[in-house]
Amino acid sequence: MQSFETTGTQSTPTIRANWEEGTLFMEGDSYPENSYEQFRPVFDWIEAFLNTAGRPLLLDLHLLYLNTSSIKAMMDIFDRLESAHAAGQAVSVRWSYDRRNERVGELAEEFREDCSFPFAIEPSA
Amino acid sequence: MNPSVVNPPVMNPIDLFSLRERFNQTNIMLCFNGPMSRSLIEEIGNALKNYLTADQAHPAAATDVFGTYIELTQNIRHYTHAKAWSEQDAGATVVISREADGRYVVCAGNLIEQQDGEAVCALVDQLAGLDKAALKALYKEQLRKPRPDASSGAGLGLIHVARTATAPLQATLHPLPDGRAFFSLRAVI
Numbered sequence: 001m002q003s004f005e006t007t008g009t010q011s012t013p014t015i016r017a018n019w020e021e022g023t024l025f026m027e028g029d030s031y032p033e034n035s036y037e038q039f040r041p042v043f044d045w046i047e048a049f050l051n052t053a054g055r056p057l058l059l060d061l062h063l064l065y066l067n068t069s070s071i072k073a074m075m076d077i078f079d080r081l082e083s084a085h086a087a088g089q090a091v092s093v094r095w096s097y098d099r100r101n102e103r104v105g106e107l108a109e110e111f112r113e114d115c116s117f118p119f120a121i122e123p124s125a
Numbered sequence: 126m127n128p129s130v131v132n133p134p135v136m137n138p139i140d141l142f143s144l145r146e147r148f149n150q151t152n153i154m155l156c157f158n159g160p161m162s163r164s165l166i167e168e169i170g171n172a173l174k175n176y177l178t179a180d181q182a183h184p185a186a187a188t189d190v191f192g193t194y195i196e197l198t199q200n201i202r203h204y205t206h207a208k209a210w211s212e213q214d215a216g217a218t219v220v221i222s223r224e225a226d227g228r229y230v231v232c233a234g235n236l237i238e239q240q241d242g243e244a245v246c247a248l249v250d251q252l253a254g255l256d257k258a259a260l261k262a263l264y265k266e267q268l269r270k271p272r273p274d275a276s277s278g279a280g281l282g283l284i285h286v287a288r289t290a291t292a293p294l295q296a297t298l299h300p301l302p303d304g305r306a307f308f309s310l311r312a313v314i
Contacts, residue, residue, distance in 0.1 A: 010167055010171065011167055031195050031199075033163055033199055033202060033203070064188075065188055065191065065192060067192070067195050067196060067199065067282075068196060068268075068281045068282050068285050069199070071268065072268060072281070075268055075269075098184075100184050101184035101185055101188060102185050103184075103185045103188040103189065104188075110265075114265075
Protein backbone atom coordinates (compact mmCIF):
# COMPACT_ATOMS: atom_id res chain seq x y z
CA MET A 1 0.00 0.00 0.00
CA GLN A 2 1.22 3.51 -0.61
CA SER A 3 0.36 7.15 -0.27
CA PHE A 4 -2.41 8.67 -2.34
CA GLU A 5 -3.97 12.03 -2.95
CA THR A 6 -7.42 13.03 -4.21
CA THR A 7 -8.18 16.61 -5.10
CA GLY A 8 -11.47 17.78 -3.65
CA THR A 9 -14.48 19.08 -5.55
CA GLN A 10 -17.43 21.19 -4.48
CA SER A 11 -19.06 18.17 -2.86
CA THR A 12 -16.07 15.96 -2.01
CA PRO A 13 -13.09 16.62 0.27
CA THR A 14 -9.40 16.77 -0.59
CA ILE A 15 -7.79 13.59 0.75
CA ARG A 16 -4.06 12.98 1.34
CA ALA A 17 -2.97 9.66 2.74
CA ASN A 18 0.71 9.57 3.69
CA TRP A 19 1.99 6.07 4.43
CA GLU A 20 5.46 7.17 5.68
CA GLU A 21 4.05 9.75 8.10
CA GLY A 22 1.05 7.65 9.07
CA THR A 23 -1.32 10.54 8.47
CA LEU A 24 -4.62 10.80 6.71
CA PHE A 25 -5.62 14.38 5.89
CA MET A 26 -9.16 15.31 4.82
CA GLU A 27 -10.34 18.84 4.11
CA GLY A 28 -13.53 20.43 2.81
CA ASP A 29 -17.21 19.64 2.39
CA SER A 30 -18.51 16.13 1.82
CA TYR A 31 -22.00 15.65 0.42
CA PRO A 32 -21.88 13.26 -2.53
CA GLU A 33 -25.06 11.25 -3.18
CA ASN A 34 -23.16 8.04 -2.68
CA SER A 35 -20.51 8.55 -0.03
CA TYR A 36 -19.68 4.86 -0.04
CA GLU A 37 -17.79 5.14 -3.35
CA GLN A 38 -15.88 8.17 -2.13
CA PHE A 39 -14.86 6.72 1.23
CA ARG A 40 -14.05 3.19 0.03
CA PRO A 41 -10.37 3.99 -0.84
CA VAL A 42 -9.97 5.83 2.48
CA PHE A 43 -11.36 2.90 4.41
CA ASP A 44 -9.19 0.42 2.48
CA TRP A 45 -6.06 2.52 3.10
CA ILE A 46 -6.76 2.74 6.84
CA GLU A 47 -7.42 -0.98 6.98
CA ALA A 48 -4.12 -1.74 5.22
CA PHE A 49 -2.20 0.72 7.41
CA LEU A 50 -3.58 -0.69 10.65
CA ASN A 51 -2.93 -4.26 9.51
CA THR A 52 0.63 -3.85 8.24
CA ALA A 53 2.39 -0.57 9.12
CA GLY A 54 2.88 -1.14 12.85
CA ARG A 55 3.12 2.61 13.45
CA PRO A 56 0.80 5.25 14.94
CA LEU A 57 -1.99 6.59 12.74
CA LEU A 58 -3.25 10.18 12.86
CA LEU A 59 -6.39 11.45 11.14
CA ASP A 60 -5.86 15.14 10.48
CA LEU A 61 -9.35 16.45 9.70
CA HIS A 62 -10.43 19.83 8.39
CA LEU A 63 -13.88 18.72 7.30
CA LEU A 64 -16.74 21.22 7.26
CA TYR A 65 -20.21 20.14 6.19
CA LEU A 66 -21.02 16.42 5.93
CA ASN A 67 -24.32 15.03 4.65
CA THR A 68 -25.79 12.11 6.58
CA SER A 69 -24.42 9.63 4.05
CA SER A 70 -20.88 10.93 4.71
CA ILE A 71 -21.51 10.97 8.47
CA LYS A 72 -22.35 7.28 8.28
CA ALA A 73 -19.13 6.59 6.37
CA MET A 74 -17.05 8.59 8.89
CA MET A 75 -18.68 6.65 11.71
CA ASP A 76 -17.48 3.42 10.07
CA ILE A 77 -13.95 4.85 9.98
CA PHE A 78 -14.03 5.89 13.65
CA ASP A 79 -15.43 2.46 14.59
CA ARG A 80 -12.44 0.87 12.86
CA LEU A 81 -10.07 3.16 14.79
CA GLU A 82 -11.88 2.24 18.00
CA SER A 83 -11.30 -1.47 17.43
CA ALA A 84 -7.61 -0.79 16.63
CA HIS A 85 -7.34 1.21 19.85
CA ALA A 86 -8.95 -1.65 21.80
CA ALA A 87 -6.28 -3.93 20.31
CA GLY A 88 -3.54 -1.67 21.65
CA GLN A 89 -2.66 0.27 18.50
CA ALA A 90 -1.84 3.98 18.62
CA VAL A 91 -4.54 5.89 16.75
CA SER A 92 -5.68 9.47 17.13
CA VAL A 93 -7.87 12.11 15.53
CA ARG A 94 -7.34 15.86 15.34
CA TRP A 95 -10.29 17.81 13.94
CA SER A 96 -9.57 21.49 13.31
CA TYR A 97 -12.32 23.97 12.45
CA ASP A 98 -13.11 27.66 12.24
CA ARG A 99 -14.64 28.63 15.58
CA ARG A 100 -17.12 30.94 13.82
CA ASN A 101 -19.04 27.87 12.65
CA GLU A 102 -19.90 25.96 15.83
CA ARG A 103 -21.85 23.36 13.81
CA VAL A 104 -18.54 21.76 12.81
CA GLY A 105 -17.45 21.53 16.44
CA GLU A 106 -20.81 19.98 17.40
CA LEU A 107 -20.51 17.45 14.59
CA ALA A 108 -17.01 16.44 15.72
CA GLU A 109 -18.20 16.29 19.33
CA GLU A 110 -20.97 13.80 18.46
CA PHE A 111 -18.42 11.51 16.84
CA ARG A 112 -16.08 11.84 19.82
CA GLU A 113 -18.82 10.69 22.22
CA ASP A 114 -18.49 7.17 20.83
CA CYS A 115 -14.67 7.07 20.79
CA SER A 116 -12.22 6.29 23.59
CA PHE A 117 -8.97 6.94 21.66
CA PRO A 118 -7.33 10.44 21.68
CA PHE A 119 -9.68 12.75 19.74
CA ALA A 120 -8.80 16.47 19.76
CA ILE A 121 -11.28 19.09 18.54
CA GLU A 122 -9.42 22.31 17.85
CA PRO A 123 -11.24 25.55 17.06
CA SER A 124 -9.03 28.04 15.25
CA ALA A 125 -8.92 31.72 16.18
CA MET B 126 -52.71 53.51 -23.61
CA ASN B 127 -51.13 50.29 -24.80
CA PRO B 128 -53.86 47.63 -24.62
CA SER B 129 -51.32 44.81 -24.19
CA VAL B 130 -50.52 46.18 -20.73
CA VAL B 131 -54.14 45.89 -19.66
CA ASN B 132 -54.84 42.53 -21.27
CA PRO B 133 -52.08 39.94 -20.92
CA PRO B 134 -51.43 38.09 -24.19
CA VAL B 135 -53.69 35.05 -24.47
CA MET B 136 -50.86 32.86 -25.77
CA ASN B 137 -48.75 33.46 -22.66
CA PRO B 138 -50.82 32.66 -19.59
CA ILE B 139 -47.82 32.83 -17.24
CA ASP B 140 -47.98 36.17 -15.50
CA LEU B 141 -44.36 36.67 -14.51
CA PHE B 142 -45.08 39.97 -12.81
CA SER B 143 -47.58 38.52 -10.34
CA LEU B 144 -45.30 35.51 -9.83
CA ARG B 145 -42.47 37.90 -8.97
CA GLU B 146 -44.74 39.89 -6.63
CA ARG B 147 -45.67 36.68 -4.86
CA PHE B 148 -41.99 35.70 -4.50
CA ASN B 149 -41.11 39.09 -3.09
CA GLN B 150 -44.05 39.25 -0.68
CA THR B 151 -43.25 35.81 0.73
CA ASN B 152 -39.47 36.52 0.87
CA ILE B 153 -38.60 33.64 -1.42
CA MET B 154 -34.83 33.58 -1.95
CA LEU B 155 -34.70 30.64 -4.26
CA CYS B 156 -37.14 28.29 -5.92
CA PHE B 157 -36.93 25.44 -8.35
CA ASN B 158 -39.42 23.15 -10.06
CA GLY B 159 -38.51 20.33 -12.41
CA PRO B 160 -36.19 17.37 -12.94
CA MET B 161 -33.28 17.62 -10.55
CA SER B 162 -29.92 16.08 -11.48
CA ARG B 163 -27.02 15.54 -9.13
CA SER B 164 -25.09 18.44 -10.65
CA LEU B 165 -28.15 20.70 -10.48
CA ILE B 166 -28.47 20.00 -6.74
CA GLU B 167 -24.84 21.11 -6.36
CA GLU B 168 -25.22 24.21 -8.53
CA ILE B 169 -28.40 25.37 -6.80
CA GLY B 170 -26.72 24.58 -3.48
CA ASN B 171 -23.83 26.79 -4.51
CA ALA B 172 -26.23 29.62 -5.34
CA LEU B 173 -27.94 29.08 -1.99
CA LYS B 174 -24.59 29.37 -0.17
CA ASN B 175 -23.90 32.64 -1.99
CA TYR B 176 -27.36 34.02 -1.16
CA LEU B 177 -26.91 33.11 2.50
CA THR B 178 -23.52 34.85 2.58
CA ALA B 179 -25.02 37.93 0.90
CA ASP B 180 -27.91 37.76 3.39
CA GLN B 181 -25.28 37.86 6.18
CA ALA B 182 -26.55 34.62 7.67
CA HIS B 183 -24.54 33.34 10.64
CA PRO B 184 -22.18 30.53 9.47
CA ALA B 185 -24.03 27.99 11.66
CA ALA B 186 -27.42 29.07 10.25
CA ALA B 187 -26.03 28.90 6.71
CA THR B 188 -24.78 25.34 7.39
CA ASP B 189 -28.21 24.40 8.79
CA VAL B 190 -30.11 25.76 5.78
CA PHE B 191 -27.67 24.26 3.29
CA GLY B 192 -27.66 20.90 5.09
CA THR B 193 -31.45 20.78 5.17
CA TYR B 194 -31.61 21.58 1.46
CA ILE B 195 -29.07 18.83 0.67
CA GLU B 196 -30.77 16.15 2.78
CA LEU B 197 -34.25 16.87 1.40
CA THR B 198 -33.20 17.03 -2.26
CA GLN B 199 -30.95 13.96 -2.00
CA ASN B 200 -33.83 12.09 -0.33
CA ILE B 201 -35.99 12.93 -3.34
CA ARG B 202 -33.25 11.80 -5.74
CA HIS B 203 -32.78 8.50 -3.87
CA TYR B 204 -36.54 7.87 -3.80
CA THR B 205 -37.30 8.66 -7.43
CA HIS B 206 -34.18 6.79 -8.54
CA ALA B 207 -35.32 3.70 -6.65
CA LYS B 208 -38.73 3.99 -8.37
CA ALA B 209 -37.04 4.34 -11.78
CA TRP B 210 -39.52 7.04 -12.71
CA SER B 211 -39.27 9.19 -15.82
CA GLU B 212 -37.27 12.39 -15.59
CA GLN B 213 -40.45 14.45 -15.42
CA ASP B 214 -42.04 12.38 -12.63
CA ALA B 215 -38.73 12.35 -10.77
CA GLY B 216 -38.76 16.10 -10.40
CA ALA B 217 -38.62 18.15 -7.26
CA THR B 218 -40.21 21.39 -6.13
CA VAL B 219 -37.99 23.36 -3.79
CA VAL B 220 -38.65 26.74 -2.19
CA ILE B 221 -36.33 28.48 0.28
CA SER B 222 -37.60 31.61 1.95
CA ARG B 223 -37.12 33.78 4.99
CA GLU B 224 -39.76 34.44 7.63
CA ALA B 225 -40.45 37.92 9.00
CA ASP B 226 -38.72 36.87 12.24
CA GLY B 227 -35.53 36.07 10.31
CA ARG B 228 -35.79 32.29 10.38
CA TYR B 229 -35.24 30.41 7.12
CA VAL B 230 -37.79 27.98 5.71
CA VAL B 231 -36.83 25.10 3.42
CA CYS B 232 -39.75 23.41 1.60
CA ALA B 233 -39.27 20.45 -0.70
CA GLY B 234 -41.84 18.31 -2.48
CA ASN B 235 -42.07 15.44 -4.93
CA LEU B 236 -44.37 12.82 -6.38
CA ILE B 237 -44.66 9.76 -4.18
CA GLU B 238 -46.67 6.53 -4.02
CA GLN B 239 -49.67 7.13 -1.75
CA GLN B 240 -48.59 4.35 0.59
CA ASP B 241 -45.01 5.65 0.88
CA GLY B 242 -46.39 9.15 1.44
CA GLU B 243 -48.54 7.95 4.33
CA ALA B 244 -45.53 6.18 5.86
CA VAL B 245 -43.29 9.24 5.66
CA CYS B 246 -46.08 11.48 7.05
CA ALA B 247 -46.40 9.07 9.97
CA LEU B 248 -42.63 9.31 10.53
CA VAL B 249 -42.78 13.12 10.45
CA ASP B 250 -45.62 13.06 13.00
CA GLN B 251 -43.60 10.71 15.20
CA LEU B 252 -40.55 13.00 15.02
CA ALA B 253 -42.71 16.03 15.86
CA GLY B 254 -43.50 14.46 19.22
CA LEU B 255 -39.85 14.02 20.21
CA ASP B 256 -37.66 16.51 22.07
CA LYS B 257 -34.02 17.20 21.10
CA ALA B 258 -32.61 14.48 23.37
CA ALA B 259 -35.00 11.84 22.01
CA LEU B 260 -34.25 12.92 18.43
CA LYS B 261 -30.53 12.57 19.10
CA ALA B 262 -31.00 9.08 20.54
CA LEU B 263 -33.09 8.04 17.52
CA TYR B 264 -30.51 9.57 15.17
CA LYS B 265 -27.64 7.65 16.74
CA GLU B 266 -29.69 4.45 16.66
CA GLN B 267 -30.50 4.94 12.96
CA LEU B 268 -26.85 5.77 12.20
CA ARG B 269 -25.80 2.37 13.54
CA LYS B 270 -28.35 0.41 11.53
CA PRO B 271 -27.04 -1.41 8.44
CA ARG B 272 -27.29 0.61 5.24
CA PRO B 273 -30.86 0.39 3.98
CA ASP B 274 -31.54 -0.90 0.50
CA ALA B 275 -32.25 1.54 -2.29
CA SER B 276 -35.99 1.62 -1.64
CA SER B 277 -35.68 3.52 1.61
CA GLY B 278 -33.02 5.77 3.11
CA ALA B 279 -35.20 8.74 4.05
CA GLY B 280 -34.93 7.79 7.71
CA LEU B 281 -31.56 9.22 8.73
CA GLY B 282 -31.87 12.36 6.59
CA LEU B 283 -35.31 13.20 7.96
CA ILE B 284 -34.20 12.74 11.56
CA HIS B 285 -31.20 14.97 10.86
CA VAL B 286 -33.50 17.66 9.41
CA ALA B 287 -35.84 17.35 12.41
CA ARG B 288 -32.86 17.89 14.72
CA THR B 289 -31.74 20.94 12.75
CA ALA B 290 -35.19 22.55 12.61
CA THR B 291 -36.31 25.04 15.25
CA ALA B 292 -39.93 23.90 14.97
CA PRO B 293 -41.59 20.52 14.32
CA LEU B 294 -41.48 19.50 10.64
CA GLN B 295 -44.74 19.82 8.74
CA ALA B 296 -45.67 17.31 6.05
CA THR B 297 -48.61 17.37 3.66
CA LEU B 298 -49.83 14.83 1.15
CA HIS B 299 -52.03 15.79 -1.81
CA PRO B 300 -53.57 12.71 -3.43
CA LEU B 301 -53.53 12.71 -7.23
CA PRO B 302 -55.93 10.98 -9.66
CA ASP B 303 -53.32 8.41 -10.79
CA GLY B 304 -53.04 6.87 -7.32
CA ARG B 305 -49.88 8.72 -6.46
CA ALA B 306 -49.63 11.83 -4.33
CA PHE B 307 -47.59 15.00 -4.01
CA PHE B 308 -45.62 14.98 -0.78
CA SER B 309 -44.27 18.20 0.66
CA LEU B 310 -42.18 18.87 3.70
CA ARG B 311 -41.60 22.20 5.44
CA ALA B 312 -38.66 22.77 7.77
CA VAL B 313 -38.19 26.01 9.70
CA ILE B 314 -34.52 26.60 10.50
